[in-house]
Amino acid sequence: METLSNLAFGLGVALSWQNVLYCFIGCFLGTLVGVLPGIGPVATVAMLLPFTFGLGPAPALIMLAGIYYGAQYGGSTTAILVNIPGESSSVVTTLDGHQMARRGRAGPALGIAAIGSFVAGCIATLLIAYFAPPLAELALKFSPAEYFSLMVFGLIAAVVLARGSLIKAIAMVCFGILLGLIGTDVNSGVIRFAFGQAELADGVGFVALAMAFFGITDVVLNLEHKEVQQVFTSRIGSVLPTLADLRTCFWSIVRGTALGSLLGVLPGGGALLASFAAYMAEKKIAKPPRTFGEGDIRGVAAPESANNAGAQTSFIPMLTLGIPSNPTMALMIGALMIQGIAPGPQVMTERPELFWGLIASMWVGNLMLLVLNLPLVGVWIKLLAVPYRLLFPAIFVFCCIGAYAVDNKVFDVYALAALSALGYVLLKLDCEPAPMVLGFILGPMMEENLRRAMMISFGDPTVLITRPISAGFLFAALALLIAIALPALRAKREEAMQE
Amino acid sequence: MAWLIVAFVVFCAAPAQAQNYPTKPIHILSPYAPGGISDIASRILGAKLTEAWGQQVVVENRPGGNGFIAMTAAAKAAPDGYTYVMATVGDVAINPALFKEMPYDVDRDLAPVAMVSDAPMVLAAHADAPFKSVAEVIAAAKAQPGRISVATPGNGSVNQIVLEWMALNTGTRFQHIPYKGGAPAAAALAGGDIPLGILASSSVAPHVKSGRIRVLAVTMGKRSRFNPEWPTLQEAGVSEVDASNWTALFAPKGTPAPVIDKLNGEVLKILTMPDVKERFAGGGVDTIPSSAAELDARVKQAAERFRAIVQKANIRPD
Incomplete structure (x- = not known):
């Protein structure tokens, strides 16, 4: 009951005209960048971060959150109509969605993607409302020892769940940790690896890093191949799926939502992993006749529900533990800190208007997205015709402004340039930037907490295993390591990634 | 024509004549990110100065490097009365004792303008x-x-x-x-x-x-006016200890005295306004109107005390 009254309170916050406006801006921008291949929510959130300085914390977070889950809606449009994933998390939607478009069923594909996303979004909102508070209560019991073990678990999960080569994922995590070590050590005050540059005393700017790896590098890669794509814009027809479609998809949407919600909570998870997992599960579980890969509508419904559910539940660890499960969430933490709010379990009790307002705004946002994406789908399709020679330079300019505006430092623009070059080389070597960014964020926090735990215990390392929560995380991390080391399971993982 | 040129040259040579100062936007650098006390103090003061003088006062957050970036920028800025820095006790009285290599020297590079806020x-x-x-x-x-x-x-x-x-x-x-x-x-x-x-x-x-x-x-020498029920450390038997987290406005050394006087006067006026006091009090912070000389004395006293503590306790960042 208390949850319901909290949600009602949150709805009151979310429905203030200012918050509705920013929620709409967020959802609109999210759909926009979702539709446009090349720019994702991370780059968009990074670019908009400086503009949230002047807003209050609630409208700022509501807008940024809207971008993230809005992009999950928009990404499917491009995937279905053009066979390019507008977002990395809509990669699997291309498989069946585009086939449906080829068979003249683009409308129902778009429709079921939006409806699935909406259902998933609503359920995920409820899940956050019910499960975030007990998680936060638990998190207040977290001392540095627990935080350290949680981060060990998060980093190992990031490696295990990363796409592609395991060795490369480990290398990237380590590289991220090394980059994260640049700057002032919290525990001793020593400035490390700054080479006498005052600008580096606080470390490499995260916004510059995120924009380099997810914004500029993507654009450069897109410039490389000039793909001629067939856009199925002429015969979309009705976007309303038939009753038979809905009946077929009902359980797919439910399963996608459940899987997506679960994976979203895990560190290293979020929308991307959720959509892959949901598609693979659907291939195995769905009732015959199965025509996956040839335009099975369940192949659109499940991953699209999953990625939206995952996008929303990934807010749980961010809001309650202050731990980012993916790069977008890391930016959200940055946004909170800019507002002078230390992320962590106390956010919920000290800033209930922010916490419940944000959760309630997700409902409002999902409703807006349904309207934005179903009746107005034609408008978005037109956007796919914007020439890249206009779009790409604009992205570059926004990234430079964004990097500069964080601390008013020209140095960060140079850092952006250098990191972009680095990011391009790494992507060419098939090294995923996501594990690196997680290493960059979690590594220094892990060190800080380990050393603090040691200082509090006066150098006794057994605190890590005598405290039950800490021991639990370490055990889970060990289990993951063993799982990945076993050849049978590894083969399974590779097989899964192949698909 | 000639008098016009002469007037122009004179105008350029003395851009900060106190009578018509300020004639262009003023910048206040803050060594900390938005949301910190230095930033908030700058913004409250900046808004009131803009109102009073009809010139825009721009707050520039230049966080990072233990405050070195903003402090160095202020130390090197043209002393024309259009750049100031909202420094904290750490920037002017602790860092000089802590770091072997300082990019700025408080005494040599900065001129005190006015105390602003005091946080217990x-x-x-x-x-x-x-x-x-x-x-x-x-x-x-x-x-x-x-x-x-x-x-x-x-x-x-x-x-x-x-x-x-x-x-x-x-x-x-x-x-x-x-x-x-x-x-x-x-x-x-x-x-x-x-x-x-x-x-x-x-x-x-x-x-x-x-x-x-x-x-x-x-930790201050006298009880806080917001929570008079809390005793001081000195009352509790810890002798001498008296410190708080204050912020103060500084100008680059060489800024004309009339300009500093004019700004100090305006800051004093602003800090005694009830709505300004209320905004600071909202964060549990006091305003501390003072003369530039009083600020100078406070900086010197704090720097000397803290240097002794840093040396005795052997606090070293590197």
């Missing part, structure tokens, strides 16, 4: 910690030197200075646990990870209200 700090304990008073804390530390953990918002913070000062004057030692800012340190104290903390009263305020943290004493 407190020695606070977790609600379940076995300490009910300062005396019990000292007794516990004496019984187990170096085994009592105390949280602060960071290495080299004025909070750490207070901790070491307290230890020196009572002949004990503490285990210093630095955090990354006041909020996480306060959360750790509220969660009971650490039994004690020396924190800004604004950082502990929400936890004091919820009953998770108990304030033992304020």
Whole structure:
């Protein structure tokens, strides 16, 4: 009951005209960048971060959150109509969605993607409302020892769940940790690896890093191949799926939502992993006749529900533990800190208007997205015709402004340039930037907490295993390591990634 | 024509004539990110100055490098009355004692303009910690030197200075646990990870209200006007210790005296306005109107004291 009254309170916050406006801006921008291949929510959130300085914390977070889950809606449009994933998390939607478009069923594909996303979004909102508070209560019991073990678990999960080569994922995590070590050590005050540059005393700017790896590098890669794509814009027809479609998809949407919600909570998870997992599960579980890969509508419904559910539940660890499960969430933490709010379990009790307002705004946002994406789908399709020679330079300019505006430092623009070059080389070597960014964020926090735990215990390392929560995380991390080391399971993982 | 050119040259040579100063936007640099006391003080002051003088006052956050970036920029700025810096006690009185290589010299590069705000700090304990008073804390530390953990918002913070000062004057030692800012340190104290903390009263305020943290004493020489029920450390038997987290406005050295006087006068006026006092009080912060000479004396006194503490306690960042 208390949850319901909290949600009602949150709805009151979310429905203030200012918050509705920013929620709409967020959802609109999210759909926009979702539709446009090349720019994702991370780059968009990074670019908009400086503009949230002047807003209050609630409208700022509501807008940024809207971008993230809005992009999950928009990404499917491009995937279905053009066979390019507008977002990395809509990669699997291309498989069946585009086939449906080829068979003249683009409308129902778009429709079921939006409806699935909406259902998933609503359920995920409820899940956050019910499960975030007990998680936060638990998190207040977290001392540095627990935080350290949680981060060990998060980093190992990031490696295990990363796409592609395991060795490369480990290398990237380590590289991220090394980059994260640049700057002032919290525990001793020593400035490390700054080479006498005052600008580096606080470390490499995260916004510059995120924009380099997810914004500029993507654009450069897109410039490389000039793909001629067939856009199925002429015969979309009705976007309303038939009753038979809905009946077929009902359980797919439910399963996608459940899987997506679960994976979203895990560190290293979020929308991307959720959509892959949901598609693979659907291939195995769905009732015959199965025509996956040839335009099975369940192949659109499940991953699209999953990625939206995952996008929303990934807010749980961010809001309650202050731990980012993916790069977008890391930016959200940055946004909170800019507002002078230390992320962590106390956010919920000290800033209930922010916490419940944000959760309630997700409902409002999902409703807006349904309207934005179903009746107005034609408008978005037109956007796919914007020439890249206009779009790409604009992205570059926004990234430079964004990097500069964080601390008013020209140095960060140079850092952006250098990191972009680095990011391009790494992507060419098939090294995923996501594990690196997680290493960059979690590594220094892990060190800080380990050393603090040691200082509090006066150098006794057994605190890590005598405290039950800490021991639990370490055990889970060990289990993951063993799982990945076993050849049978590894083969399974590779097989899964192949698909 | 000739007189026009002469007038123009004179105008350029003395861009900051006090009568018509200011004639263009003024910049206040803040060495900290938005949301910190230096930033808030700059913004409150900037808005009122803009109103009073009809010239835009721009607050520029240049955070980073222990405040070196903004302080160095201010030290090197043209002394024309259009660039100032909202420095904190750490920037002008602690860092010079802490760091061997300083990119700026407070005495040589900066001219004091006016004190602005004063934020009290407190020695606070977790609600379940076995300490009910300062005396019990000292007794516990004496019984187990170096085994009592105390949280602060960071290495080299004025909070750490207070901790070491307290230890020196009572002949004990503490285990210093630095955090990354006041909020996480306060959360750790509220969660009971650490039994004690020396924190800004604004950082502990929400936890004091919820009953998770108990304030033992304020670190200033006299009681806070906001919470007169809290004793001072000196009353509790810790001699000498008197420190708070203040901010003050500085100009680049060489800024014309009439300009500094004019700004000081305006700042004094602003700091006594009821709505300004109220906004500062909202964060538990006092305004401290003063002359430039008083600021100068306070900086010198603080720098000297803190240098002695840093040396005796052997605090070193590198």
